[in-house]
Amino acid sequence: MKIERKMPTPEQFEAIYxxxxxxxxxxxxxxxALNxxxxxxxxxxxxxxxGMxxxxxxxxxxxxxxxxxxLPEYQHRGAGTLLMQEMLKYIKEQLPVGWAVGVELTSSPQxxxxxxxxxxxxxxNDVDGHGMFMMLAVE
Structure with a gap:
């Protein structure tokens, strides 16, 4: 498996999603959204x-x-771990020494x-309350 810092095409995004x-x-x-x-x-x-x-x-x-x-056939084989490690590495590379940032995500229970x-x-937890979410549609 090889990880790259690149945006998927809309078609790749849709297929994996x-x-x-x-x-x-x-x-x-x-x-x-990708742009x-x-x-x-x-x-x-x-x-x-x-994966993406x-x-x-x-x-x-x-x-x-x-x-x-x-992709389901590649789950539990380390691909998700590689993605997370690369994203966290990227974030650290953007910051000057001494800075700290909040990194958030929404997870399924699984x-x-x-x-x-x-x-x-x-x-x-002891510091943060419940996260909140809303889907806003334009009618």
Whole structure:
């Protein structure tokens, strides 16, 4: 497996996104989202895209990890770990010595143990309350 710091194409994004059972938005909405992301990450097996993730943020105080997905036939083989390690490495490379930033993500209940291995904490905890989410649609 090989990891690259690159954004998936909208078609690659849609295929990997759907492969894990998520309902993907249309290709134009995906294209806009990818164009406004800080950095993309792709993982390949013999040139075949098998996983992806993207990073949003402000390069100073906050980062948001989004759309971490690996094709089902490649799950539990280290691809997700490589993606997470590369994203966290990328974030550290952006920061001057002495800075600290918040890194956030939303996990499915099944993924919580995976993300805890990287230091993520489940909310609420002693410092943070529950995270919140809203899907806003334009009618």
């Amino acid at each position: 759907r492969s894990v059972g998520w309902d993907a938005p249309g290709l134009e909405q995906i294209r806009v 406004h992301s800080l950095q993309g990450f792709m993982i390949f097996d013999d040139g075949k895209p098998i 993730a993207r990073l949003l943020g402000d390069y100073a105080m906050a980062y948001l990890i989004k759309d971490v997905a690996v 993924g919580e143990a995976f993300y805890r291995k990287f230091g993520f904490q489940i909310c609420p």
